[in-house]
Amino acid sequence: MKKLLLALILVLPLISGCTKKENEIVIGEYDSLTGSDATFGLSSNKGVRLALDEINAAGGVKGKKISLVTLDDQGKNEEAASAVTRLITQNNVVAVIGGVASGRSKAAAPIAQSNKVPFVSPASTNPDVTKAGDYVFRVCFIDPFQGMVMAKFAKENLKIKKAAILRDVKNDYSVGLADVFAAEFKKGGGEIVADLSYQAGDIDFKAQLTQIRSKNPEAIYVPGYYTEVGLIAQQARQLGVKVPLMGGDGWDSDKLYEIGKEAINGNYYSNHYTTESTDPAVTEFIKKFKAKYNETPDALAALGYDAAKILVAAIERAPDLSGKAIRDELSKTKDFPGVTGKISLNENRDAVKSAVVIQVDGNNRKFVTTITP
Amino acid sequence: MQDFVQHLINGVSLGSIYALIALGYTMVYGILKMINFAHSDVYMVGAFAAYYFARWLGIENNPGFSTLLTLIVITMICCSLLGLVIERLAYRPLRNSPKLNVLITAIGVSLFLQYSGQVVFGADPKVFPEVMKDFVIFSIGVVEIRSFDVTVLGVGIVAMLGLQFLLFKTKIGRAMRAVSANPMVASLMGVNPDRIIAFTFIVGSSLAGVGSVLVGMKYPKIDPLMGMMIGMKAFVAAVLGGIGNVGGAVLGAMIMGLSEEMVVAYLSSTYRDALAFGILIVILIFKPAGLLGKYSVEKV
Numbered sequence: 001m002k003k004l005l006l007a008l009i010l011v012l013p014l015i016s017g018c019t020k021k022e023n024e025i026v027i028g029e030y031d032s033l034t035g036s037d038a039t040f041g042l043s044s045n046k047g048v049r050l051a052l053d054e055i056n057a058a059g060g061v062k063g064k065k066i067s068l069v070t071l072d073d074q075g076k077n078e079e080a081a082s083a084v085t086r087l088i089t090q091n092n093v094v095a096v097i098g099g100v101a102s103g104r105s106k107a108a109a110p111i112a113q114s115n116k117v118p119f120v121s122p123a124s125t126n127p128d129v130t131k132a133g134d135y136v137f138r139v140c141f142i143d144p145f146q147g148m149v150m151a152k153f154a155k156e157n158l159k160i161k162k163a164a165i166l167r168d169v170k171n172d173y174s175v176g177l178a179d180v181f182a183a184e185f186k187k188g189g190g191e192i193v194a195d196l197s198y199q200a201g202d203i204d205f206k207a208q209l210t211q212i213r214s215k216n217p218e219a220i221y222v223p224g225y226y227t228e229v230g231l232i233a234q235q236a237r238q239l240g241v242k243v244p245l246m247g248g249d250g251w252d253s254d255k256l257y258e259i260g261k262e263a264i265n266g267n268y269y270s271n272h273y274t275t276e277s278t279d280p281a282v283t284e285f286i287k288k289f290k291a292k293y294n295e296t297p298d299a300l301a302a303l304g305y306d307a308a309k310i311l312v313a314a315i316e317r318a319p320d321l322s323g324k325a326i327r328d329e330l331s332k333t334k335d336f337p338g339v340t341g342k343i344s345l346n347e348n349r350d351a352v353k354s355a356v357v358i359q360v361d362g363n364n365r366k367f368v369t370t371i372t373p
Numbered sequence: 374m375q376d377f378v379q380h381l382i383n384g385v386s387l388g389s390i391y392a393l394i395a396l397g398y399t400m401v402y403g404i405l406k407m408i409n410f411a412h413s414d415v416y417m418v419g420a421f422a423a424y425y426f427a428r429w430l431g432i433e434n435n436p437g438f439s440t441l442l443t444l445i446v447i448t449m450i451c452c453s454l455l456g457l458v459i460e461r462l463a464y465r466p467l468r469n470s471p472k473l474n475v476l477i478t479a480i481g482v483s484l485f486l487q488y489s490g491q492v493v494f495g496a497d498p499k500v501f502p503e504v505m506k507d508f509v510i511f512s513i514g515v516v517e518i519r520s521f522d523v524t525v526l527g528v529g530i531v532a533m534l535g536l537q538f539l540l541f542k543t544k545i546g547r548a549m550r551a552v553s554a555n556p557m558v559a560s561l562m563g564v565n566p567d568r569i570i571a572f573t574f575i576v577g578s579s580l581a582g583v584g585s586v587l588v589g590m591k592y593p594k595i596d597p598l599m600g601m602m603i604g605m606k607a608f609v610a611a612v613l614g615g616i617g618n619v620g621g622a623v624l625g626a627m628i629m630g631l632s633e634e635m636v637v638a639y640l641s642s643t644y645r646d647a648l649a650f651g652i653l654i655v656i657l658i659f660k661p662a663g664l665l666g667k668y669s670v671e672k673v
Contacts, residue, residue, distance in 0.1 A: 034497065038495075201602065203588075207633075207635075207637035210638065214376045
């Protein structure tokens with residue numbers, strides 16, 4: 001009897017979680033709130049919450065308040081898949097805001113697709129993510145574009161002829177960026193003098209860096225995540241490698257400077273937006289974000305904010321709350337004035353917009369230039 | 374040529390880190406004839422203890438030799454307490470059960486520490502405080518020897534010599550060797566095996582503590598799963614050199630560090646981890662007792 005009671009107590013919250021309130025629209029979100037790249041997920045989640053709070057404060061959508069259910073994927077692909085399944089089948093969400101990492105979106109998006117629930121990823125940049133089907137969208141640009149941006153920047157702004165690459169072979173994102181960078185860089189007569197790899201979780205990179213040093217490149221492209229990039233920067237400087245490092249939006253975290261310290265200063269990476277922008281949409285967003293969380297929003301927060309805003313705008317326009325109606329309106333998104341730029345979704349459901357190049361300067365991020373597609 | 378010398382230095386520096394952890398494996402095996410798979414997680418807890426104590430004592434932004442020493446002493450204490458608790462709660466109750474049970478328990482303790490570590494400390498990586506300034510001690514051309522490398526190597530050698538001294542020149546060392554040979558007979562000679570085994574865990578775990586501070590100093594990113602790979606590699610190093618043999622652990626660790634470095638430098642970094650386990654297999658086929666070990670039939 002006791003056991004039965006205990007089982008009931010444990011199961012009750014699950015059942016009650018399923019009941020839907022009439023005057024509420026439920027949106028689901030899954031993100032890496034713990035795990036090795038948790039700052040990405042936490043930032044994105046803060047952006048989403050800020051956007052929805054604003055919308056609710058202004059009266060909600062279709063006369064209803066929006067409530068958000070957030071699940072943690074712990075930075076694991078299989079957890080992302082089960083989180084999305086749970087959101088759709090148990091929480092009955094009308095749409096899902098996806099996670100930040102491409103690997104997790106690739107695991108989760110097909111589930112949303114087969115259930116015909118619209119899925120919007122804030123920051124998954126791998127090209128394959130939206131190939132899951134016509135219910136899958138994203139508000140960020142894709143990897144080939146980022147690789148191209150840095151190759152262009154290296155050639156045109158830094159006037160570099162010889163570059164080395166250090167990629168994370170375990171990471172689709174890193175491999176994608178590195179491949180495109182190499183192709184683009186060679187196009188204009190540039191030379192890739194070394195193309196080496198590491199694996200996420202490694203802590204010693206001196207062997208690779210020593211080898212890169214012997215090839216005398218003028219810059220090193222390291223399109224990894226901040227945890228390893230910080231250590232790579234330190235060890236590069238310890239070995240006396242003074243040329244700039246370059247990377248992608250995987251660098252965008254305050255931890256980058258905490259881990260890399262002085263060594264990371266002065267290096268460049270491509271990103272979705274800059275806090276130095278004078279665009280009123282951006283300054284307004286930064287002001288509100290600081291007021292709510294007492295920290296400067298990074299690009300992931302801005303993307304989370306945009307993803308939520310675009311999704312809610314589509315829900316507002318849709319004639320009803322069916323997955324198909326919301327999907328149809330999402331696909332019509334054009335020139336949406338987002339924090340990360342004017343966002344239009346193309347026929348592949350990818351956002352088309354420009355990227356910025358940022359220079360690391362302590363915990364500040366100095367805007368260098370904008371590069372358009 | 375300069376690159377080759379640089380690779381050598383990098384390899385020795387990596388090897389000395391493996392050595393510190395390998396010593397802990399080899400110690401416990403030498404006395405208890407069991408592989409303490411939780412050793413690498415004691416090391417992980419040590420790194421977090423140093424992290425939190427450095428913040429608590431306010432010495433995190435105060436690099437210097439005294440900071441390093443303070444943190445090493447604190448982590449040694451924390452790790453040996455943890456080692457004692459593990460021994461008392463997980464291993465001692467199984468003292469007379471089959472070896473396999475103890476082995477599986479050790480793996481269980483290891484997983485327990487890893488995953489409760491993620492709950493307690495959070496899975497997000499933390500940044501280890503700066504305990505010492507890194508500077509160039511000696512340089513020829515582009516080849517540099519840095520203070521971190523020298524410190525780690527120095528501590529490794531001191532630890533090895535200290536262990537040798539402890540085992541062969543002290544009374545408690547003689548008792549340890551006696552327990553290792555035959556705990557039953559040792560107890561008839563007035564040695565308390567439980568006490569000696571507890572002492573072994575104190576020494577082994579405090580070595581893990583020293584290792585964690587030095588690794589944290591050199592690679593300032595710590596997370597609850599940080600012990601996994603490095604623990605595996607150190608374990609392979611201990612087997613390679615002859616598990617139970619103190620000098621062998623250091624030799625094995627150096628071979629591991631150097632060969633890993635050379636594989637990444639001249640082959641591909643993708644083979645790095647494959648190599649460690651490749652070495653293990655080859656050694657187990659051709660010289661099952663390890664390079665410096667004595668062959669004896671062991672029933673697991």
